Amino acid sequence: MEELENKPRVFLSHSKRDDEFIERVWKDLIGCQTNPWKDDVDIRHGHPWLDEVFRDGIPRCDAILVYLTDASIESPVVKKEIDASILEQLRDHNVAFLPYVSREVLRENQRAKSSRSLR
Secondary structure, X not given: OOOOOOOOEXXXXXXXXXXXXHHHHHHHHHHOXXXXXXXXXXXXXXXXXXXXXXXXXXXXXXXXXXXXXXXXXXXXXXXXXXXXXXXXXXXXXOOEEEEEEOOHHHHHHHHHHHHHHHO
């Protein structure tokens, strides 16, 4: 009989330049009885990368952890992963959005951009 797995799934959104840190987060999450989704582990070679992320990665996770660094806030893929319409879809499907900011100044810069866009 197949054993069902009841671990929360967490999608790890990050820049490839931050892969060393994300590797440690991935291992920590596994140690905490969580099932992290990481592109270089969960996408089979030869499969279309963006399709896998937006069809099988993000929508099938309970949470998305976005690691915001100098590199990731400039990454077109990370920007797409945290696009407002995607965040709305996540909310509609009860997927938690968990931003993790590497430096306080990045948090302040993101708040400033958000407040300007609301005007």
